Amino acid sequence: AKESKDKNFAVFTPQMADKVQEQVQLERDLHRAVRDDEFEVFYQPVMEADGRTIHSMEALIRWHHPKKGLIVPTVFIPLAEEAGLIPQISCIVVEHTLQFLNDLKAKSLPLHRVSINLSGREFNHKHINELMGMIEDQGLTSHFEFELLESYLMENAEEVISLLDSVRKRGISIAIDDFGTGYSSLSYLKKFPVDKIKIDQSLVKDIISDLNDLEISKAVVAMARSLGLSVVAEGVETEAHSQLLSELGVDYLQGYFFSKPIPAPEMEAFLYKSENA
Numbered sequence: 211a212k213e214s215k216d217k218n219f220a221v222f223t224p225q226m227a228d229k230v231q232e233q234v235q236l237e238r239d240l241h242r243a244v245r246d247d248e249f250e251v252f253y254q255p256v257m258e259a260d261g262r263t264i265h266s267m268e269a270l271i272r273w274h275h276p277k278k279g280l281i282v283p284t285v286f287i288p289l290a291e292e293a294g295l296i297p298q299i300s301c302i303v304v305e306h307t308l309q310f311l312n313d314l315k316a317k318s319l320p321l322h323r324v325s326i327n328l329s330g331r332e333f334n335h336k337h338i339n340e341l342m343g344m345i346e347d348q349g350l351t352s353h354f355e356f357e358l359l360e361s362y363l364m365e366n367a368e369e370v371i372s373l374l375d376s377v378r379k380r381g382i383s384i385a386i387d388d389f390g391t392g393y394s395s396l397s398y399l400k401k402f403p404v405d406k407i408k409i410d411q412s413l414v415k416d417i418i419s420d421l422n423d424l425e426i427s428k429a430v431v432a433m434a435r436s437l438g439l440s441v442v443a444e445g446v447e448t449e450a451h452s453q454l455l456s457e458l459g460v461d462y463l464q465g466y467f468f469s470k471p472i473p474a475p476e477m478e479a480f481l482y483k484s485e486n487a
C-alpha cells in the first residue's frame with residue numbers, strides 16, 4: 211500500500227489536476243448551497259419486523275446542484291466536513307424535517323420518529339444544544355432520533371457519553387449507525403447510553419450466502435437483547451433477507467425491498483397508504 215501511495219505522489223497527471231480543480235469548485239458551490247439552501251431531504255421508511263407496519267423514518271439529504279443536478283451525500287458530506295459546513299447542514303436537515311412533521315400533523319397523518327445522521331465532529335455540546343433547541347421549540351423531541359457512527363463513539367468515549375446522556379434525558383433517542391463494521395468489541399457498547407443499533411448493509415447483504423456474516427448478525431442481535439437495545443437491519447433488498455432477519459429477531463427492517471428514500475410528498479403518500487391499508 212505504501213508503494214502505491216508514493217507512486218501517486220510521483221505521478222501527478224493532468225487528470226488529477228482536473229480532479230482537484232473540480233473538488234475546489236464543488237466546495238465553493240457548497241458554501242452557496244448552504245447559504246441559499248439548495249438541499250432537499252428524502253425520507254426512507256423503517257418497517258416493523260412484520261414488514262407491513264411503518265416504525266420510523268430516516269432523513270437522508272440530497273443536493274440539487276443548479277448545473278450538475280442531484281448530488282448524493284456520499285459525494286458532498288465528506289467535502290462539507292472538510293469545509294466545516296456540517297453544523298449548518300444539520301440545521302438545514304432539522305429545519306426541513308420539522309417542516310415535514312408539521313405538514314404531517316396539519317394533514318392528520320401519523321407522526322413517526324425521524325432519525326437524523328450526525329457527523330462526528332459536530333457532536334459537541336454547543337452544536338447539539340442548538341439542534342435540540344430548534345426541535346424543542348416545536349415540541350417535537352419525542353419525534354427525533356440522532357444516528358452516530360460507531361467509530362465516532364469510540365474515538366471520544368468520555369465526552370460522547372456525557373453528551374449522549376443529556377440528549378436522551380431531553381427525549382431524543384440515539385442509534386448507532388453502520389454497526390458491525392468497526393473494530394469495537396460488542397461488550398464495549400455497554401458503556402454507551404444508546405437506544406438502538408443499526409446493523410450495517412455490508413453484513414446484511416451477505417447474510418444468506420456467508421455463514422460468517424450470519425453468525426456476526428446473530429451475535430449482534432443476542433448482545434443487543436441482553437443490553438436492552440433494539441436492532442435495525444439496513445440494506446434489506448429482498449424478501450429472503452427480510453424473512454431471515456425477522457427470524458433472527460431483528461426488530462426493524464430498512465431497505466429498498468420496502469422503499470428507497472423518497473421526497474416528502476411521496477413519503478406522505480406512503481404514510482397515507484399504510485394508514486389506510
Ligand code: C2E
Pocket residue numbers: 254269270271282283284287296303327328329387388411444445446447464465466467470471
Ligand atoms: P447511511 O446513514 O448508512 O444511510 C443509508 C444509505 O443506504 C442511504 O444512502 C440509503 O439511500 C442507502 N440504502 C437504503 N436502503 C438500501 C438498500 O436496500 N440497498 C442499498 N444498496 N442501499 C440502501 P444515501 O442516502 O446515499 O446516504 C449515504 C450516506 O450519507 C448515509 O449513509 C450517511 O452516512 C450520509 N448522510 C446522508 N444524509 C446525511 C445528513 O443529513 N447528514 C450527514 N452528516 N450525513 C448524511
Ligand code: CA
Pocket residue numbers: 268327357387
Ligand atoms: Ca444512517
Ligand code: CA
Pocket residue numbers: 387388408410411444
Ligand atoms: Ca447506515
Ligand code: CA
Pocket residue numbers: 388
Ligand atoms: Ca453508511
